[in-house]
Amino acid sequence: MVLNQPEPIYTYHWIVVLKDGVNAIPQFDPATGHENLWKDLPLNNISKVILCPFNDDLARKVWNTSKILAISTDNPIISVDVPDGEVPIAYRVHEIVQYDYYKCTICGTVVFWDGTNKLECPTCFASNDWYCKRCKEIIDNPIFLPNGEVRCPICEKKGDPYGLIRTKSLTLHVGMSHEVFYCIGHSGGKVRKYDDRGEFIEEFEPDSSSIIRNSSEEGSGDSAIADS
Amino acid sequence: MTATVVIQEGNGSSVTWTTITQGRYCTADTYNPGDNYVCVVPISGFNYSYWKHHRMYASGSFTRITNIRWFTSGSVKTNWQLGTGGMLLVGKRDSGDNGCPEANYAQAIGVQGTTGYYIGDSSNGHPYYKGQSTPAVDADNYTSANPLIVDTSTYTAAFGSKAVVTQIKIAPDATQGDKPNETFTFRYDEI
Numbered sequence: 001m002v003l004n005q006p007e008p009i010y011t012y013h014w015i016v017v018l019k020d021g022v023n024a025i026p027q028f029d030p031a032t033g034h035e036n037l038w039k040d041l042p043l044n045n046i047s048k049v050i051l052c053p054f055n056d057d058l059a060r061k062v063w064n065t066s067k068i069l070a071i072s073t074d075n076p077i078i079s080v081d082v083p084d085g086e087v088p089i090a091y092r093v094h095e096i097v098q099y100d101y102y103k104c105t106i107c108g109t110v111v112f113w114d115g116t117n118k119l120e121c122p123t124c125f126a127s128n129d130w131y132c133k134r135c136k137e138i139i140d141n142p143i144f145l146p147n148g149e150v151r152c153p154i155c156e157k158k159g160d161p162y163g164l165i166r167t168k169s170l171t172l173h174v175g176m177s178h179e180v181f182y183c184i185g186h187s188g189g190k191v192r193k194y195d196d197r198g199e200f201i202e203e204f205e206p207d208s209s210s211i212i213r214n215s216s217e218e219g220s221g222d223s224a225i226a227d228s
Numbered sequence: 229m230t231a232t233v234v235i236q237e238g239n240g241s242s243v244t245w246t247t248i249t250q251g252r253y254c255t256a257d258t259y260n261p262g263d264n265y266v267c268v269v270p271i272s273g274f275n276y277s278y279w280k281h282h283r284m285y286a287s288g289s290f291t292r293i294t295n296i297r298w299f300t301s302g303s304v305k306t307n308w309q310l311g312t313g314g315m316l317l318v319g320k321r322d323s324g325d326n327g328c329p330e331a332n333y334a335q336a337i338g339v340q341g342t343t344g345y346y347i348g349d350s351s352n353g354h355p356y357y358k359g360q361s362t363p364a365v366d367a368d369n370y371t372s373a374n375p376l377i378v379d380t381s382t383y384t385a386a387f388g389s390k391a392v393v394t395q396i397k398i399a400p401d402a403t404q405g406d407k408p409n410e411t412f413t414f415r416y417d418e419i
Contacts, residue, residue, distance in 0.1 A: 005234045005247060035230070038419050039291040068230055091419040096284070098235055098248065099411045115307055115408030128406055144404040146271055148341065168263065170406070174251045176235065183417075209294045209382065212419060 005096075008178045010054065010070040011196040012078075013062075014090045016041060017048040026052075033061030035068070038090060039212055046088045049184050051078040051194070075198040078184065086188040089210050093181040093193065102170040111170060119170060126169035134162050187211050231290040231418055238281035238391060243333045245285065245388065253277035253396045255344060257336040267398055268342055274313065275398045278336035278344035279354060281328060281391040284414050286383065291419040293383045296327070297375035298392045299413050300367045308407045311399025317364040318376060319347050319357040319393035327378035327390025332356040336395075344395055354393060367394060375415060 013027040028035055053075035054062070062068045082088045102111040104121040113119050120127045130142045132152040142164050143151040155162035181201065185191035190203040191210065236245040239259050246259045256265035257278050267277050286293055298318075301307070305315040320326050328334075334354050338344035345352035348363030357363040370376040379390040 005249075007232065008230075010230075035289075037289070037291050066230075091417050094233065094416050094418055096233060096235055096414045097411050098251070098282075098413070100251070100409050102406075102409070113406075113408050115309075119406045144269060146268055146342075148266060148268055166263070172252065172406075174248055176248070178233075207295075209380070210417060210419070212291065 005176045006178045007069050008094060008180045009196075010068065010180060011073050011075055012051045012053060012182050012194075012198075013058070013070070014038075014184070015050045015052055016046045016088060016090075017050065018042070019045050019047045021047065028058060028062050030058060030061075033058065033063075033065035035062070035066055043087055043212060046082050048082060049080050049088045049090050049186075051090075051182055051184055051198075053077070053198070073197070075196075078182075078192075078194060078198060080184050080186065080189075080192070082186045083188060086186040087211055087213055089183065089185045089187065089191055089206055091183050091210055093183060095179045095181070097177045097179065098174060099177070100172055100174050103173050105169055105171055121170060128170050129167045130164040131167055132162060132164055139164055183210070230288055231286045231293060232288040233284055233286045233293075233416070235414060236283050236285050236388070238283065238330075238333055239335075241335045243281070243330065243335075245283070247285070248282070251280075253280065253394075255338060255342055256340050265341055267396055269311070269398055269402045269404050270343070270400050272400055274346075275343040276317075276338065276346055277396040277398075278338055279319075279347055279393050279395040280336065281333060281393055282412075283327070283330075283391040284379075284389040284416065285387070286389075287386040291384070293387075293416055293418050294380060295415075295417040296379040296381075296389050297415045298378050299370045299372055299375040299415070301411055302368050302371040304368055304410055305366065307410060308396075309403035310396065311402030314397050314399035314402050316367040317347060317395050317397050318367040318370065319354060320360065320362055320365045320376075321357070322360045322362070325379050325381075325390055326376055326392075328354075328356045328393050329390050330388060333391070346397075347393060347395055357393065364395075372413070375413075378414075 015026045053073045054070040056072045059070040106126045107124040109123040129138045150164045192203045193201040234247045250260040254261040254265040347354045
């Protein structure tokens with residue numbers, strides 16, 4: 001069940017140019033937004049892989065057709081030439097980041113706390129405290145017992161142990177973010193990785209899992225996908 | 229459509245996977261304990277949280293998903309002040325993928341409200357890891373530049389991945405109380 005976890009937002013789609021230099025196959029059909037899958041491409045018949053930023057029209061069509069979230073950007077176009085005999089590579093690297101944060105139950109402010117200073121709402125200054133009903137004060141240095149009990153050190157000193165009450169103004173929550181990176185290259189060279197703004201991140205040798213091969217289209221401009 | 233991927237936590241004697249919107253290490257086998265079953269700082273030795281299974285679940289259409297990896301900020305034990313020798317532990321296999329297949333899922337057990345059993349405990353540990361030469365290691369070892377290999381299977385249709393198994397190890401000099409925010413990241417390749 002999908003619940004409250006973010007969908008990726010895409011900024012790039014691929015277009016492959018066939019070896020005839022004339023025909024190209026886009027990831028998303030510009031007329032309909034229908035998605036073509038990489039595995040269905042004539043992978044032995046590709047001379048160039050291009051990462052193109054979405055424009056508004058295509059982003060809208062892709063959403064209408066497939067409910068894929070894409071946004072138009074001014075990102076640079078990125079391309080790689082595929083030498084004869086090599087197999088093109090294009091894939092996305094996803095990172096789903098699970099993070100936690102505090103939320104103020106008093107004013108609703110979201111608080112990211114790195115551990116420095118006291119955990120406190122920056123808007124209304126609410127905090128999580130231990131309170132002694134007998135001393136009628138907030139206790140900064142409670143005594144934590146292994147059984148989970150928390151006692152007042154002042155009452156303890158008096159030889160009259162007393163438990164503390166937790167005031168919970170900042171509650172812990174879990175959030176998710178979803179980041180997408182784009183990798184292109186070919187089997188005989190390096191794979192180059194870019195972030196969703198087209199910034200180069202790193203390059204590395206391709207591993208076998210990133211290479212899909214097929215053999216049926218060798219030397220042909222035909223494919224299971226309609227030329228566009 | 230492309231793949232829709234979520235992170236899930238597994239609980240129960242027969243596993244139930246819940247898409248995460250909450251989460252907390254605690255001393256019970258429960259997805260969302262709230263303020264109950266808090267981790268307890270021991271007087272001596274170590275206490276543990278109950279272990280947790282986290283996995284990726286993907287649906288939708290995609291050519292293939294592979295290379296599922298996982299990593300932390302690299303500074304969990306210091307940020308969370310888990311004390312001398314305290315750390316976030318992650319289950320590790322001697323070879324191959326480190327994630328736990330669903331068929332090898334094991335419900336977290338321990339002394340409820342006090343401590344979980346150590347993943348590598350020879351009698352009560354996680355069956356998929358306890359026989360390994362190093363059944364659990366410091367999760368801070370696994371960062372963006374050096375992620376834990378969770379699952380190298382190639383998936384071409386909806387799937388639940390192998391699960392990352394983690395637990396907190398708490399030393400006597402650990403600090404009780406609210407913990408600074410942290411991040412855990414699943415990374416995967418989609419073609």
